[in-house]
Protein backbone atom coordinates (compact mmCIF):
# COMPACT_ATOMS: atom_id res chain seq x y z
CA UNK A 1 0.00 0.00 0.00
CA UNK A 2 1.41 3.45 -0.88
CA UNK A 3 1.93 6.12 1.78
CA UNK A 4 -1.03 8.16 0.47
CA UNK A 5 -3.34 5.14 0.53
CA UNK A 6 -2.18 4.21 4.01
CA UNK A 7 -2.83 7.67 5.42
CA UNK A 8 -6.25 8.07 3.80
CA UNK A 9 -7.12 4.56 5.05
CA UNK A 10 -6.05 5.62 8.52
CA UNK A 11 -8.30 8.67 8.38
CA UNK A 12 -11.32 6.59 7.36
CA UNK A 13 -10.50 4.02 10.01
CA UNK A 14 -10.17 6.60 12.73
CA UNK A 15 -13.65 7.96 12.15
CA UNK A 16 -15.14 4.55 12.94
CA UNK A 17 -16.31 3.74 16.47
CA UNK A 18 -13.94 1.61 18.49
CA UNK A 19 -14.41 -2.12 19.01
CA UNK A 20 -15.53 -2.64 22.65
CA UNK A 21 -18.28 -4.32 24.68
CA UNK A 22 -20.75 -1.57 23.84
CA UNK A 23 -20.21 -1.85 20.07
CA UNK A 24 -19.85 -5.64 19.86
CA UNK A 25 -23.45 -6.14 18.79
CA UNK A 26 -22.93 -3.91 15.73
CA UNK A 27 -20.49 -6.32 14.10
CA UNK A 28 -21.75 -7.79 10.87
CA UNK A 29 -22.82 -11.47 10.65
CA UNK A 30 -19.69 -12.60 8.78
CA UNK A 31 -17.43 -12.08 11.81
CA UNK A 32 -17.32 -14.60 14.66
CA UNK A 33 -17.48 -13.18 18.19
CA UNK A 34 -17.62 -14.47 21.77
CA UNK A 35 -20.53 -16.90 22.03
CA UNK A 36 -20.58 -16.78 25.84
CA UNK A 37 -21.36 -14.14 28.40
CA UNK A 38 -18.05 -12.41 29.11
CA UNK A 39 -19.31 -10.86 32.33
CA UNK A 40 -19.90 -14.25 33.89
CA UNK A 41 -16.35 -15.49 33.22
CA UNK A 42 -13.60 -15.51 35.83
CA UNK A 43 -9.83 -15.36 35.46
CA UNK A 44 -8.30 -18.83 35.71
CA UNK A 45 -5.14 -18.17 33.68
CA UNK A 46 -2.34 -15.66 34.22
CA UNK A 47 -0.42 -15.24 30.99
CA UNK A 48 3.04 -13.61 30.88
CA UNK A 49 4.02 -12.03 27.55
CA UNK A 50 0.76 -11.35 25.67
CA UNK A 51 2.37 -10.63 22.30
CA UNK A 52 0.80 -11.48 18.96
CA UNK A 53 1.62 -15.17 19.30
CA UNK A 54 -0.26 -15.55 22.56
CA UNK A 55 -3.25 -13.74 21.15
CA UNK A 56 -3.48 -15.87 17.98
CA UNK A 57 -2.72 -19.15 19.72
CA UNK A 58 -3.37 -19.87 23.40
CA UNK A 59 -6.04 -17.14 23.68
CA UNK A 60 -7.87 -18.75 20.76
CA UNK A 61 -7.91 -22.11 22.59
CA UNK A 62 -9.10 -20.51 25.84
CA UNK A 63 -11.78 -18.71 23.85
CA UNK A 64 -13.09 -22.13 22.82
CA UNK A 65 -12.98 -23.38 26.40
CA UNK A 66 -14.89 -20.35 27.64
CA UNK A 67 -17.83 -21.31 25.48
CA UNK A 68 -18.29 -24.31 27.81
CA UNK A 69 -16.65 -23.37 31.06
CA UNK A 70 -16.46 -19.76 32.32
CA UNK A 71 -13.46 -20.35 34.59
CA UNK A 72 -10.74 -19.92 31.98
CA UNK A 73 -10.57 -16.22 31.17
CA UNK A 74 -7.07 -14.72 30.95
CA UNK A 75 -5.25 -12.05 32.89
CA UNK A 76 -2.54 -10.90 30.43
CA UNK A 77 0.63 -9.55 32.03
CA UNK A 78 3.14 -7.51 30.03
CA UNK A 79 6.48 -7.61 31.80
CA UNK A 80 7.59 -4.29 30.32
CA UNK A 81 5.62 -2.73 27.52
CA UNK A 82 2.50 -0.66 28.04
CA UNK A 83 1.44 -0.79 24.40
CA UNK A 84 -1.01 -3.71 24.65
CA UNK A 85 -2.81 -2.19 27.59
CA UNK A 86 -2.97 1.18 25.83
CA UNK A 87 -4.44 -0.42 22.72
CA UNK A 88 -6.85 -2.91 24.30
CA UNK A 89 -8.02 -1.35 27.58
CA UNK A 90 -10.33 1.07 25.67
CA UNK A 91 -11.58 -2.01 23.80
CA UNK A 92 -12.42 -3.91 27.03
CA UNK A 93 -9.73 -6.42 26.05
CA UNK A 94 -11.48 -7.33 22.78
CA UNK A 95 -9.43 -7.72 19.62
CA UNK A 96 -9.79 -9.26 16.18
CA UNK A 97 -8.00 -12.34 14.92
CA UNK A 98 -7.64 -12.74 11.14
CA UNK A 99 -7.15 -16.38 10.10
CA UNK A 100 -5.60 -16.65 6.66
CA UNK A 101 -6.07 -19.65 4.46
CA UNK A 102 -7.25 -19.47 0.86
CA UNK A 103 -9.58 -16.77 2.12
CA UNK A 104 -9.53 -14.85 5.36
CA UNK A 105 -11.87 -15.31 8.34
CA UNK A 106 -12.25 -12.79 11.16
CA UNK A 107 -13.02 -13.60 14.77
CA UNK A 108 -13.32 -11.25 17.73
CA UNK A 109 -11.69 -12.81 20.78
CA UNK A 110 -12.99 -12.05 24.28
CA UNK A 111 -10.72 -14.26 26.41
CA UNK A 112 -8.52 -11.40 27.74
CA UNK A 113 -10.49 -10.13 30.71
CA UNK A 114 -7.68 -8.16 32.31
CA UNK A 115 -4.45 -6.61 31.00
CA UNK A 116 -1.74 -5.63 33.48
CA UNK A 117 1.61 -3.93 33.03
CA UNK A 118 3.87 -5.55 35.62
CA UNK A 119 6.16 -2.65 36.58
CA UNK A 120 3.19 -0.35 37.23
CA UNK A 121 0.75 -2.93 38.61
CA UNK A 122 2.97 -5.31 40.48
CA UNK A 123 0.57 -5.75 43.40
CA UNK A 124 -2.25 -6.69 41.04
CA UNK A 125 -0.07 -9.24 39.22
CA UNK A 126 0.97 -10.90 42.48
CA UNK A 127 -2.62 -10.83 43.71
CA UNK A 128 -3.68 -12.76 40.61
CA UNK A 129 -0.97 -15.37 41.18
CA UNK A 130 -2.15 -15.69 44.79
CA UNK A 131 -5.81 -16.01 43.82
CA UNK A 132 -7.36 -19.46 44.43
CA UNK A 133 -9.22 -19.22 41.12
CA UNK A 134 -5.95 -18.96 39.18
CA UNK A 135 -5.00 -22.47 38.17
CA UNK A 136 -2.72 -21.99 35.20
CA UNK A 137 0.20 -19.74 34.35
CA UNK A 138 1.02 -19.71 30.66
CA UNK A 139 4.06 -18.00 29.16
CA UNK A 140 5.30 -16.57 25.86
CA UNK A 141 8.14 -14.23 26.76
CA UNK A 142 10.43 -15.42 23.90
CA UNK A 143 13.76 -17.15 24.43
CA UNK A 144 15.41 -14.16 26.09
CA UNK A 145 12.70 -13.75 28.76
CA UNK A 146 13.92 -16.84 30.63
CA UNK A 147 17.26 -15.19 31.52
CA UNK A 148 19.21 -18.40 30.75
CA UNK A 149 22.93 -18.59 30.06
CA UNK A 150 24.57 -20.45 27.17
CA UNK A 151 24.47 -23.63 29.27
CA UNK A 152 20.66 -23.43 29.40
CA UNK A 153 20.62 -22.77 33.18
CA UNK A 154 19.43 -19.56 34.81
CA UNK A 155 22.05 -16.80 34.53
CA UNK A 156 22.40 -15.44 38.05
CA UNK A 157 24.51 -12.57 36.71
CA UNK A 158 21.73 -11.38 34.37
CA UNK A 159 20.84 -7.80 35.41
CA UNK A 160 17.14 -8.62 35.94
CA UNK A 161 17.97 -11.71 38.00
CA UNK A 162 20.48 -9.73 40.06
CA UNK A 163 17.70 -7.26 40.73
CA UNK A 164 15.36 -10.08 41.78
CA UNK A 165 18.00 -11.58 44.06
CA UNK A 166 18.33 -8.26 45.86
CA UNK A 167 14.64 -7.38 46.07
CA UNK A 168 12.73 -10.67 45.64
CA UNK A 169 9.38 -9.24 46.75
CA UNK A 170 9.33 -6.76 43.85
CA UNK A 171 10.58 -8.85 40.92
CA UNK A 172 11.36 -7.81 37.35
CA UNK A 173 12.02 -11.08 35.54
CA UNK A 174 9.69 -13.93 34.64
CA UNK A 175 11.49 -16.41 36.96
CA UNK A 176 11.37 -13.74 39.69
CA UNK A 177 7.59 -13.35 39.34
CA UNK A 178 7.07 -17.10 39.41
CA UNK A 179 9.15 -17.60 42.54
CA UNK A 180 7.45 -14.74 44.38
CA UNK A 181 3.97 -15.76 43.20
CA UNK A 182 4.51 -19.39 44.22
CA UNK A 183 5.91 -18.30 47.58
CA UNK A 184 2.77 -16.25 48.24
CA UNK A 185 0.56 -19.17 47.23
CA UNK A 186 2.36 -21.57 49.47
CA UNK A 187 2.24 -19.13 52.37
CA UNK A 188 -1.51 -18.69 51.88
CA UNK A 189 -2.02 -22.45 51.82
CA UNK A 190 -3.57 -22.34 48.36
CA UNK A 191 -3.55 -25.30 46.00
CA UNK A 192 -0.69 -25.38 43.49
CA UNK A 193 -1.07 -24.19 39.94
CA UNK A 194 0.42 -25.51 36.69
CA UNK A 195 3.06 -23.46 34.85
CA UNK A 196 3.09 -23.89 31.07
CA UNK A 197 5.92 -22.43 28.99
CA UNK A 198 4.84 -21.93 25.36
CA UNK A 199 8.13 -20.65 23.98
CA UNK A 200 10.32 -22.13 21.29
CA UNK A 201 12.87 -23.68 23.63
CA UNK A 202 14.02 -27.27 23.64
CA UNK A 203 12.44 -28.93 26.71
CA UNK A 204 10.80 -25.64 27.63
CA UNK A 205 9.00 -26.89 30.74
CA UNK A 206 12.03 -28.66 32.21
CA UNK A 207 14.26 -25.65 31.58
CA UNK A 208 11.84 -23.25 33.19
CA UNK A 209 11.41 -25.56 36.17
CA UNK A 210 15.16 -25.71 36.74
CA UNK A 211 15.43 -21.93 36.46
CA UNK A 212 12.61 -21.32 38.95
CA UNK A 213 13.84 -23.94 41.43
CA UNK A 214 17.40 -22.58 41.27
CA UNK A 215 16.23 -19.02 41.86
CA UNK A 216 13.98 -20.16 44.71
CA UNK A 217 16.96 -21.98 46.28
CA UNK A 218 18.81 -18.69 46.60
CA UNK A 219 15.95 -17.47 48.84
CA UNK A 220 14.51 -20.38 50.70
CA UNK A 221 15.50 -24.03 50.56
CA UNK A 222 12.06 -25.28 51.62
CA UNK A 223 10.30 -23.18 49.01
CA UNK A 224 12.52 -24.69 46.32
CA UNK A 225 11.71 -28.22 47.48
CA UNK A 226 7.99 -27.38 47.60
CA UNK A 227 8.11 -26.08 44.03
CA UNK A 228 9.96 -29.21 42.94
CA UNK A 229 7.46 -31.54 44.50
CA UNK A 230 4.18 -29.65 44.03
CA UNK A 231 4.34 -27.61 40.82
CA UNK A 232 4.11 -29.18 37.37
CA UNK A 233 5.91 -27.50 34.47
CA UNK A 234 4.70 -29.55 31.49
CA UNK A 235 6.59 -29.37 28.23
CA UNK A 236 4.77 -28.03 25.22
CA UNK A 237 5.04 -27.62 21.49
CA UNK A 238 3.28 -24.62 20.00
CA UNK A 239 2.94 -23.86 16.31
CA UNK A 240 1.25 -21.31 14.09
CA UNK A 241 2.86 -18.84 11.72
CA UNK A 242 2.06 -15.34 12.91
CA UNK A 243 3.09 -12.38 10.75
CA UNK A 244 3.30 -9.05 12.59
CA UNK A 245 0.35 -6.66 12.51
CA UNK A 246 0.43 -4.11 9.68
CA UNK A 247 -1.66 -1.09 8.76
CA UNK A 248 -3.06 -3.14 5.88
CA UNK A 249 -4.47 -5.60 8.44
CA UNK A 250 -5.99 -2.76 10.46
CA UNK A 251 -7.72 -1.55 7.26
CA UNK A 252 -9.02 -5.01 6.43
CA UNK A 253 -10.37 -5.48 9.94
CA UNK A 254 -12.02 -2.05 9.92
CA UNK A 255 -13.74 -2.92 6.66
CA UNK A 256 -14.92 -6.31 7.94
CA UNK A 257 -16.15 -5.11 11.36
CA UNK A 258 -17.23 -1.56 10.58
CA UNK A 259 -15.33 -0.77 13.79
CA UNK A 260 -11.85 0.36 14.59
CA UNK A 261 -9.49 -2.14 16.25
CA UNK A 262 -6.13 -0.66 17.29
CA UNK A 263 -4.34 -3.96 17.50
CA UNK A 264 -5.74 -6.89 15.54
CA UNK A 265 -3.54 -9.96 15.00
CA UNK A 266 -3.24 -12.55 12.24
CA UNK A 267 -2.08 -16.12 11.71
CA UNK A 268 -2.22 -18.94 9.23
CA UNK A 269 -5.10 -21.43 9.60
CA UNK A 270 -2.73 -24.18 10.78
CA UNK A 271 -2.54 -24.32 14.57
CA UNK A 272 -1.04 -26.84 16.94
CA UNK A 273 -0.61 -27.03 20.72
CA UNK A 274 0.81 -30.22 22.20
CA UNK A 275 1.07 -30.39 25.99
CA UNK A 276 2.71 -32.99 28.17
CA UNK A 277 -0.01 -34.53 30.30
CA UNK A 278 1.36 -33.59 33.70
CA UNK A 279 -0.63 -31.10 35.75
CA UNK A 280 -0.58 -29.97 39.36
CA UNK A 281 -3.94 -28.21 39.35
CA UNK A 282 -7.38 -28.41 37.88
CA UNK A 283 -7.14 -27.90 34.15
CA UNK A 284 -9.61 -27.17 31.37
CA UNK A 285 -10.97 -29.72 28.96
CA UNK A 286 -7.95 -29.36 26.70
CA UNK A 287 -8.91 -31.98 24.15
CA UNK A 288 -12.36 -30.55 23.55
CA UNK A 289 -10.63 -27.27 22.64
CA UNK A 290 -8.31 -29.04 20.17
CA UNK A 291 -5.14 -29.31 22.29
CA UNK A 292 -3.18 -32.58 21.96
CA UNK A 293 -2.15 -34.17 25.26
CA UNK A 294 0.70 -36.66 25.28
CA UNK A 295 3.18 -38.22 27.66
CA UNK A 296 6.05 -37.48 25.26
CA UNK A 297 6.32 -33.95 23.89
CA UNK A 298 10.04 -34.10 23.22
CA UNK A 299 9.61 -35.84 19.85
CA UNK A 300 7.22 -33.10 18.73
CA UNK A 301 9.05 -30.09 20.04
CA UNK A 302 12.43 -31.12 18.75
CA UNK A 303 11.02 -31.91 15.30
CA UNK A 304 9.25 -28.56 15.18
CA UNK A 305 12.15 -26.49 16.50
CA UNK A 306 14.77 -28.10 14.31
CA UNK A 307 12.74 -28.48 11.12
CA UNK A 308 10.32 -25.55 11.04
CA UNK A 309 12.20 -22.98 13.09
CA UNK A 310 15.62 -24.09 11.81
CA UNK A 311 14.39 -23.71 8.22
CA UNK A 312 12.75 -20.39 9.08
CA UNK A 313 15.97 -18.91 10.43
CA UNK A 314 17.83 -20.23 7.39
CA UNK A 315 15.37 -18.58 5.02
CA UNK A 316 15.51 -15.39 7.08
CA UNK A 317 19.27 -14.82 7.01
CA UNK A 318 20.01 -16.29 3.59
CA UNK A 319 16.85 -14.77 2.11
CA UNK A 320 17.63 -11.28 3.38
CA UNK A 321 21.19 -11.50 2.01
CA UNK A 322 19.76 -12.58 -1.34
CA UNK A 323 17.41 -9.59 -1.42
CA UNK A 324 14.06 -11.18 -0.45
CA UNK A 325 11.61 -9.69 2.05
CA UNK A 326 9.17 -12.48 2.93
CA UNK A 327 9.24 -16.24 3.48
CA UNK A 328 6.98 -16.90 0.48
CA UNK A 329 9.23 -14.76 -1.77
CA UNK A 330 12.35 -16.58 -0.61
CA UNK A 331 10.59 -19.91 -1.23
CA UNK A 332 9.74 -18.82 -4.78
CA UNK A 333 13.47 -18.87 -5.62
CA UNK A 334 13.99 -22.49 -6.73
CA UNK A 335 17.62 -22.78 -5.68
CA UNK A 336 16.88 -21.53 -2.18
CA UNK A 337 13.80 -23.73 -1.81
CA UNK A 338 15.75 -26.82 -2.89
CA UNK A 339 18.58 -25.94 -0.54
CA UNK A 340 16.27 -25.63 2.46
CA UNK A 341 14.38 -28.82 1.64
CA UNK A 342 17.61 -30.78 1.21
CA UNK A 343 18.94 -29.45 4.49
CA UNK A 344 15.74 -30.50 6.28
CA UNK A 345 15.62 -33.99 4.78
CA UNK A 346 19.31 -34.87 4.66
CA UNK A 347 20.82 -33.01 7.59
CA UNK A 348 18.12 -32.33 10.20
CA UNK A 349 15.78 -35.30 9.88
CA UNK A 350 18.44 -37.92 10.83
CA UNK A 351 18.81 -36.20 14.23
CA UNK A 352 15.14 -36.68 15.12
CA UNK A 353 13.21 -39.40 16.84
CA UNK A 354 9.72 -39.17 15.35
CA UNK A 355 6.90 -39.02 17.85
CA UNK A 356 4.24 -41.68 17.54
CA UNK A 357 2.00 -40.92 14.60
CA UNK A 358 4.17 -38.23 13.00
CA UNK A 359 5.74 -39.13 9.65
CA UNK A 360 8.74 -36.85 9.40
CA UNK A 361 9.01 -36.70 5.59
CA UNK A 362 5.36 -35.73 5.30
CA UNK A 363 5.92 -33.22 8.10
CA UNK A 364 8.74 -31.59 6.12
CA UNK A 365 6.58 -31.29 3.00
CA UNK A 366 3.70 -29.84 5.03
CA UNK A 367 6.02 -27.21 6.54
CA UNK A 368 7.33 -26.23 3.11
CA UNK A 369 3.77 -25.89 1.85
CA UNK A 370 2.98 -23.57 4.75
CA UNK A 371 6.05 -21.48 3.92
CA UNK A 372 4.75 -21.10 0.36
CA UNK A 373 1.29 -19.90 1.45
CA UNK A 374 0.73 -16.81 -0.72
CA UNK A 375 -1.87 -15.48 1.74
CA UNK A 376 0.79 -15.00 4.43
CA UNK A 377 3.28 -12.16 4.18
CA UNK A 378 5.73 -13.22 6.83
CA UNK A 379 8.62 -10.76 6.96
CA UNK A 380 12.07 -12.36 7.04
CA UNK A 381 13.25 -9.39 9.11
CA UNK A 382 10.79 -10.42 11.85
CA UNK A 383 12.19 -13.96 11.99
CA UNK A 384 15.74 -12.55 11.99
CA UNK A 385 15.23 -10.97 15.44
CA UNK A 386 17.10 -12.38 18.42
CA UNK A 387 19.39 -14.61 16.36
CA UNK A 388 21.84 -15.04 19.24
CA UNK A 389 19.06 -16.74 21.22
CA UNK A 390 17.44 -18.63 18.37
CA UNK A 391 20.43 -20.20 16.57
CA UNK A 392 21.53 -22.38 19.50
CA UNK A 393 18.04 -23.90 19.87
CA UNK A 394 17.24 -24.17 16.19
CA UNK A 395 20.53 -25.14 14.54
CA UNK A 396 23.54 -25.60 16.82
CA UNK A 397 22.06 -28.69 18.50
CA UNK A 398 21.59 -30.30 15.09
CA UNK A 399 25.16 -29.43 14.11
CA UNK A 400 26.43 -30.87 17.38
CA UNK A 401 24.52 -34.13 16.84
CA UNK A 402 25.71 -34.46 13.25
CA UNK A 403 29.34 -33.89 14.21
CA UNK A 404 29.02 -36.50 16.94
CA UNK A 405 27.54 -39.00 14.48
CA UNK A 406 30.05 -38.23 11.73
CA UNK A 407 27.39 -36.80 9.42
CA UNK A 408 28.06 -33.78 7.16
CA UNK A 409 27.41 -30.24 8.38
CA UNK A 410 28.32 -28.11 5.32
CA UNK A 411 24.73 -27.02 4.61
CA UNK A 412 23.93 -26.42 8.28
CA UNK A 413 26.85 -23.99 8.47
CA UNK A 414 25.15 -21.76 5.86
CA UNK A 415 22.52 -20.19 8.17
CA UNK A 416 25.19 -19.65 10.84
CA UNK A 417 27.42 -17.80 8.38
CA UNK A 418 24.43 -15.97 6.92
CA UNK A 419 23.57 -14.67 10.41
CA UNK A 420 27.16 -13.41 10.74
CA UNK A 421 26.93 -11.62 7.39
CA UNK A 422 23.52 -10.23 8.32
CA UNK A 423 24.92 -8.79 11.57
CA UNK A 424 27.93 -7.40 9.74
CA UNK A 425 25.81 -5.74 7.03
CA UNK A 426 23.57 -4.17 9.67
CA UNK A 427 26.54 -2.80 11.59
CA UNK A 428 28.17 -1.44 8.43
CA UNK A 429 24.95 0.43 7.66
CA UNK A 430 25.09 1.90 11.18
CA UNK A 431 22.15 -0.18 12.50
CA UNK A 432 21.93 -2.61 15.38
CA UNK A 433 20.27 -6.00 15.04
CA UNK A 434 17.20 -6.56 17.23
CA UNK A 435 18.87 -8.90 19.70
CA UNK A 436 19.63 -9.07 23.42
CA UNK A 437 23.31 -8.93 22.40
CA UNK A 438 22.80 -6.02 20.00
CA UNK A 439 25.69 -3.91 21.33
CA UNK A 440 28.22 -6.73 21.24
CA UNK A 441 27.03 -7.79 17.80
CA UNK A 442 27.31 -4.24 16.54
CA UNK A 443 30.92 -4.00 17.71
CA UNK A 444 31.79 -7.35 16.15
CA UNK A 445 30.07 -6.39 12.90
CA UNK A 446 31.97 -3.09 12.75
CA UNK A 447 35.28 -4.87 13.34
CA UNK A 448 34.71 -7.37 10.52
CA UNK A 449 36.79 -6.84 7.40
CA UNK A 450 35.25 -9.43 5.09
CA UNK A 451 38.11 -11.87 5.58
CA UNK A 452 36.37 -15.17 6.46
CA UNK A 453 38.95 -16.55 8.93
CA UNK A 454 39.08 -13.44 11.09
CA UNK A 455 35.41 -12.49 10.85
CA UNK A 456 34.15 -15.95 11.73
CA UNK A 457 36.58 -16.16 14.66
CA UNK A 458 35.16 -12.92 16.09
CA UNK A 459 31.67 -14.38 16.16
CA UNK A 460 32.69 -17.82 17.37
CA UNK A 461 34.27 -16.19 20.42
CA UNK A 462 30.76 -15.25 21.61
CA UNK A 463 30.35 -17.71 24.49
CA UNK A 464 26.70 -16.76 24.98
CA UNK A 465 26.02 -18.29 21.56
CA UNK A 466 28.70 -20.87 20.72
CA UNK A 467 29.78 -23.37 23.40
CA UNK A 468 33.58 -23.59 23.59
CA UNK A 469 33.65 -27.21 22.41
CA UNK A 470 31.76 -26.45 19.22
CA UNK A 471 33.66 -23.20 18.55
CA UNK A 472 36.94 -25.17 18.68
CA UNK A 473 35.73 -27.98 16.40
CA UNK A 474 37.88 -27.73 13.24
CA UNK A 475 35.14 -29.11 10.97
CA UNK A 476 32.66 -26.56 12.22
CA UNK A 477 35.08 -23.62 11.95
CA UNK A 478 36.03 -24.61 8.41
CA UNK A 479 32.39 -25.15 7.41
CA UNK A 480 31.30 -21.75 8.65
CA UNK A 481 34.27 -20.05 6.99
CA UNK A 482 33.49 -21.71 3.69
CA UNK A 483 29.82 -20.71 3.90
CA UNK A 484 30.79 -17.17 4.90
CA UNK A 485 32.92 -16.89 1.81
CA UNK A 486 30.21 -18.32 -0.43
CA UNK A 487 27.64 -15.85 0.95
CA UNK A 488 29.95 -12.93 0.20
CA UNK A 489 28.81 -13.21 -3.43
CA UNK A 490 26.62 -10.62 -5.07
CA UNK A 491 23.05 -10.92 -3.67
CA UNK A 492 21.55 -12.28 -6.88
CA UNK A 493 24.23 -14.95 -7.19
CA UNK A 494 23.73 -16.38 -3.69
CA UNK A 495 20.92 -18.89 -4.39
CA UNK A 496 22.82 -20.38 -7.33
CA UNK A 497 26.01 -20.66 -5.32
CA UNK A 498 24.15 -22.72 -2.75
CA UNK A 499 23.72 -25.38 -5.42
CA UNK A 500 27.40 -26.22 -4.84
CA UNK A 501 26.31 -27.70 -1.52
CA UNK A 502 23.60 -29.94 -2.99
CA UNK A 503 24.14 -33.61 -3.82
CA UNK A 504 25.06 -34.11 -7.47
CA UNK A 505 22.04 -35.32 -9.42
Ligand code: CS2
Nearest residue numbers: 238239240241242309312383
Ligand atom coordinates in the same frame (compact mmCIF):
# COMPACT_ATOMS: atom_id res chain seq x y z
C1 CS2 B 1 9.54 -17.87 13.65
C2 CS2 B 1 8.49 -18.41 14.60
O1 CS2 B 1 9.78 -15.59 14.22
C3 CS2 B 1 10.32 -16.71 14.23
O2 CS2 B 1 11.44 -16.87 14.66
O3 CS2 B 1 10.39 -18.91 13.30
O4 CS2 B 1 7.80 -17.42 15.25
C4 CS2 B 1 7.51 -19.34 13.88
O5 CS2 B 1 6.73 -18.66 12.94
C5 CS2 B 1 6.62 -20.06 14.87
O6 CS2 B 1 7.40 -20.74 15.80
C6 CS2 B 1 5.69 -21.00 14.14
O7 CS2 B 1 5.04 -21.76 15.06
